[in-house]
Amino acid sequence: MSEIALAPPLESPPQPERSPVRSILLIWAVMTVALEAFALFVPVHLMGAPASKLMVNIENSVTVFSVAAAPVMALVWSIALYSVLRWRHRGGGPPAQDGPPLRINTAVTVTWVVVSSVLCLFLFIWGAVELQSGSAAAAAPNGLVVDVTGQQWLWTFSYPGAHGYTSNELYLPVNRPVTFDVTSEDVVHSFWIVEMGAKIDANPGQITTVSVTPDKLGTFTVRCAELCGIYHSYMDARVNVVSDADFQSWLSAHSGR
Ligand SMILES: [Cu+2]
Numbered sequence: 001m002s003e004i005a006l007a008p009p010l011e012s013p014p015q016p017e018r019s020p021v022r023s024i025l026l027i028w029a030v031m032t033v034a035l036e037a038f039a040l041f042v043p044v045h046l047m048g049a050p051a052s053k054l055m056v057n058i059e060n061s062v063t064v065f066s067v068a069a070a071p072v073m074a075l076v077w078s079i080a081l082y083s084v085l086r087w088r089h090r091g092g093g094p095p096a097q098d099g100p101p102l103r104i105n106t107a108v109t110v111t112w113v114v115v116s117s118v119l120c121l122f123l124f125i126w127g128a129v130e131l132q133s134g135s136a137a138a139a140a141p142n143g144l145v146v147d148v149t150g151q152q153w154l155w156t157f158s159y160p161g162a163h164g165y166t167s168n169e170l171y172l173p174v175n176r177p178v179t180f181d182v183t184s185e186d187v188v189h190s191f192w193i194v195e196m197g198a199k200i201d202a203n204p205g206q207i208t209t210v211s212v213t214p215d216k217l218g219t220f221t222v223r224c225a226e227l228c229g230i231y232h233s234y235m236d237a238r239v240n241v242v243s244d245a246d247f248q249s250w251l252s253a254h255s256g257r
Contacts, residue, residue: 024082031074039066048195051216051241055197061130068119143177143211146170150182150189150202153231155222165255170222170239172214173247179211190226193239199225214241 043062050056089095147158158166172178182191184202192199193212200210214220224235242250 020082020086023086024078027078027081028071028074031078032071035070035074036067039063039070049216050197051195051218051220052197052212052214054212055195057130057133058197061126064126065123068122072119143179144173145179145181146172148180148182148191148202149185150191150224150228150235151185152187152229153224153235155191155224155235155237157237159251159255162251162255165251167254168237170237171247171250172239172241173244174217174241175213175215176244177211177213179209182208182210187228188226189224189228189235192223192225193220194223195220196239201226214239217241217243 040063043066044059047055047059047062050059087099145160147160149156149158154168155170156166156168157170158164180191180198180200182200182202183206184204186204188204189202190199191202191210195216196212196214198210198212200208202208218241220239220241222237222239224232226232228235
């Protein structure tokens with residue numbers, strides 16, 4: 001009787017670890033789509049309806065910067081997420097040995113440096129152009145000047161063109177450039193017209209300047225944007241943007257001229 005030699009049971013060959021690159025790229029692509037959708041709609045929505053061209057430009061810049069940053073953020077997050085899910089140490093106590101060392105990958109290094117440089121250059125040029133257009137608008141000849149004084153915890157507005165009439169509520173004519181000369185009586189505050197995007201520090205003993213052209217009728221908010229003491233969060237004021245005729249009659253009614 002012939003004997004049938006039984007083959008030894010086959011051991012399954014060791015599976016090579018799947019390359020993490022494809023998984024990370026997949027997570028990166030999904031995260032990028034989600035973050036781009038967020039960048040396009042959420043920040044601008046949170047900032048509200050703009051009441052000046054300056055605020056429109058600021059909202060556009062925030063959107064553009066967020067869109068540019070989203071893939072970078074997604075890449076960092078996808079590598080972090082993959083590492084936590086796949087490579088974390090399981091079991092009690094510290095791991096017996098360190099992970100495998102990273103090795104230089106020239107293609108990755110070159111890509112990273114080139115992409116980072118292009119992004120930084122883009123942000124620099126965009127920022128420089130926006131700053132330039134902002135200071136050109138500030139030099140308008142028919143501008144109104146308002147002196148702004150911050151103190152704990154109150155804003156005071158004074159109109160040098162109307163015999164220094166002083167008010168705790170701000171009135172502005174629509175579509176006319178206005179320059180604010182800002183200072184403080186005590187500590188550092190920050191003068192911020194929220195819906196118009198105009199913001200500058202109010203420093204004691206110094207005058208800082210910010211300009212904006214309100215282009216929407218309505219009531220808006222001045223808020224102190226620098227922590228200045230226990231009632232800082234109550235340090236706000238109203239801004240009424242009215243027609244030029246209404247502004248003139250408000251001014252003459254109050255300045256008595
Ligand atoms: Cu304050």
